[in-house]
Amino acid sequence: MLTIKPISNAKEAQHYYANKDNYYLTDKESLKEASGWMGKGAEYLGLEGNIEPEQFLKLLNGELPNGQLLGINKNGERHHRAGTDVTLSAPKSISILALVGEDKRLVEAHNKAVAVTFERIEQLAAEARITFNKETAFEKTRNLVAASFIHTSSRELQPDLHTHLPILNMTRRSDGQWRALSSLSPNEKDLLDNGFRELIYDNQHYLGLTYTSTLAKETKNIGYDIRIKDQYGNFEIEGVSDEIIKEASKRRQDILKDMKQKGFSSAKAAEKSNLDTRKAKEEIDSASLIKKWKDEFSTKNI
Numbered sequence: 122m123l124t125i126k127p128i129s130n131a132k133e134a135q136h137y138y139a140n141k142d143n144y145y146l147t148d149k150e151s152l153k154e155a156s157g158w159m160g161k162g163a164e165y166l167g168l169e170g171n172i173e174p175e176q177f178l179k180l181l182n183g184e185l186p187n188g189q190l191l192g193i194n195k196n197g198e199r200h201h202r203a204g205t206d207v208t209l210s211a212p213k214s215i216s217i218l219a220l221v222g223e224d225k226r227l228v229e230a231h232n233k234a235v236a237v238t239f240e241r242i243e244q245l246a247a248e249a250r251i252t253f254n255k256e257t258a259f260e261k262t263r264n265l266v267a268a269s270f271i272h273t274s275s276r277e278l279q280p281d282l283h284t285h286l287p288i289l290n291m292t293r294r295s296d297g298q299w300r301a302l303s304s305l306s307p308n309e310k311d312l313l314d315n316g317f318r319e320l321i322y323d324n325q326h327y328l329g330l331t332y333t334s335t336l337a338k339e340t341k342n343i344g345y346d347i348r349i350k351d352q353y354g355n356f357e358i359e360g361v362s363d364e365i366i367k368e369a370s371k372r373r374q375d376i377l378k379d380m381k382q383k384g385f386s387s388a389k390a391a392e393k394s395n396l397d398t399r400k401a402k403e404e405i406d407s408a409s410l411i412k413k414w415k416d417e418f419s420t421k422n423i
Contacts, residue, residue: 123329128203131181161264210283214361220280230339246320249300
């Protein structure tokens with residue numbers, strides 16, 4: 122599954138690092154090891170290895186390593202849109218077997234699917250505006266700067282393998298200049314092939330299918346059989362029962378129950394129920410969480 126969320130400013134990204142806001146297994150003891158830079162743009166900036174919080178937050182704020190500041194000046198103040206968080210989430214059966222069953226090959230399969238999907242995003246949507254002879258056009262730059270954070274549990278502390286890809290609002294044009302990624306003004310909404318975030322939203326189904334199909338192929342290559350759930354290509358691993366998957370999907374069940382009680386069914390209503398049913402984030406160390414999972418699923422032959 123692929124979801125998209127705008128990051129309007131750098132402060133909104135603090136949860137990637139702030140312990141009080143973290144509810145992910147990997148964030149507790151090994152966040153840096155579970156993070157890394159992605160994209161041709163990151164290579165141009167010399168970014169590699171694990172992600173350091175200070176550097177990451179500066180880049181989200183439009184501060185480049187060379188001292189250049191991206192953004193628009195309004196009334197003497199610089200305004201810069203930080204970026205876009207694309208999240209890729211594995212099917213529940215993958216999460217269970219990878220994290221509870223500790224099959225690291227499935228984690229690598231997920232990572233491969235994430236990489237393939239990100240490459241499609243980079244080729245499809247990376248672009249910036251460029252002006253020549255007083256004419257402004259869009260240039261397909263095909264380079265992005267993205268951070269990758271692998272997370273392994275949900276707010277309810279259920280096994281939930283997913284990767285956040287905060288894509289920073291910057292790209293390098295062919296003239297070597299760094300600019301913010303393009304976006305469309307209200308009177309440009311008829312431009313179907315332009316606007317970075319617009320292209321991501323317009324192709325959300327295609328990009329999600331890219332992730333799912335790549336993951337399904339890699340899962341079968343490992344030796345697992347899969348069962349297709351719907352016309353969108355969503356799947357689960359054969360042998361992991363619906364009962365077990367439901368047990369690992371408590372968050373989803375809470376949202377559906379809240380929507381049913383209110384008599385709602387729309388995607389916007391789901392977002393409202395998601396907020397209304399959120400629980401306080403618990404603190405737990407990795408060893409205790411793994412033991413909790415194994416205890417919960419020990420009677421279900423995982």
